Amino acid sequence: MPLTDADIQRLQNNFWASHGLPRPPSMPNTNEVRQEARERSTEVLSNWNRLRHILERHEEVIRKRWMKKSKVQRSEIILQAWPGLSANHRPDFLALVEEGGQTRSTSTKFREAYLWPYLNVEDLIRGKSLLLLINSRGRHPPCVFAHSDFKATYIGNISGAVMPAFVNFHAMLMDGETVETYGRIVSWEEDKSAMENTVIGLAHLPGMGLRILEIQQRLFHFLLKCCEALLHDIDADLLISGASIKPEPPPLKDDSEWSSIASVAAEAPYRLPSQIDFNRLKVIVEARRMNAEDHIRDLREDPGYFADVLGDWSEHRLERLLDTPEFPHTILDNPTFWEFVIGNAISDAYSALIVWGDIGQQLTHLAFLQAKYASEITPKKQLPPEYMQALLTLRYSLTKLQKRPFKQSKGSILRITAISFKISAQTRSVRFYRDPSSE
Secondary structure, X not given: OOOOHHHHHHHHHHHHHHOOOOXXXXXXXXXXXXXXXXXHHHHHHHHHHHHHHHHHHHHHHHHHHHHHOOHHHHHHHHHHHOOOOOOOXXXXXXXXHHHOOOOOOOOOOXXXXXXXXXXXXXXXXXXXXXXXXXXXXXXXXXXXXXXXXXXXXXXXXXXXXXXXXXXOOEEEEEOOOOOOOEEEEEEOOOOHHXXXXXXXXXXXXXXXXXXXXXXXXXXXXXXXXXXXXXXXOOOOOHHHHOOOOOOOOOOOOOOOOOOOHHHHHHHHHHOOOOOOOHHHHHHHHHHHHHHHHHHHHHHHHOHHHHHHHHHHHHHOOHHHOOEOOXXXXXXXXXXXXXHHHXXXXXHHHHHHHHXXXXXHHHHHHHHHHHHHOOOOOOXXXXXXXXXXXXXXXXXXXXXXXXXXXXXXXXXXXXXXXXXXXXXXXXXXXXEEEEOHHHO
């Protein structure tokens, strides 16, 4: 006897509860998903085409006028285009802190902050962030940004604040530049490759696809409003028909001669995600490698610098914490303490040199492979195995590098597994203590 819709709904509800998972905010049927996807896709592609045509004719003017605006004037333009837009950097983190990090499904007050964390007044009025966003979105089709747009909602997803709808046994294809292909729903039963493509990232679950379309729908509306505000002296109906197509202006670059990790990270949400400039990253990594080399040289040649470094390392070890009765650790009077301090300081210096050198070599190799497989790298196909292997190796190396500060902060001669703290109401300060019973 086939299951009724009510039976399927009941089984799905029991599944979420039995696995301790929050229930999705909605579970629409395929017809509802198709209708919503088509409506959103139609508006996304329509606004993208209008933005593209405007940039083909007026991008140079838009750039010049934006760069002449003060931060106050830029804020006014942004808030006119999107009233109530988040004011501060990373509003999703701020929302998570304010809401306490508790799992939610539909009750969040900060939905916009979770869905568009890179759209905030603080970041957009700085430098060329808005111009980068306008250029990347207007000069490239929406499908190029599908993965990155959903990935940007990571905080909202893991917190349960903005979970996507759930539709089983279907996939949504985000390909092409037409309503028939961008946001198309396919069944896993009808298309045998749909499930595999969903798993490997060439297709999306329908709920994810609807979320991507929603994000892009509001984003393109915002960008159009910004461009029209900057071109306020031109009638909206004449922005396209009343001007001829002009050559694309040169790429936007930093005003400074040297790139930094901070500038790359700050610009990443506004640039084209598929174009990783490994040579640019290599320059940054080489600067870090040279800094590590200078650090080692100073340790060897400058006694004062050597003493300062050892002092910093010793002051930040767990043994420096008082225990719960507020007594100092007995190991501080033992030469073994300084043996470990010196050993860790020197090993850290040389390991930094080795790690940054290795990452630099990997980036050089990746730049070579990127050029080698340029004609084969496309969002519609899996990456060439050699290129994929090199990317995974780099990701592994960067993950290990990311954990180094945490390992350093846990440095201790003895195995100290418990740290307690006391809060002083008078001074509003926090003091940490060792638990001697855990040693």
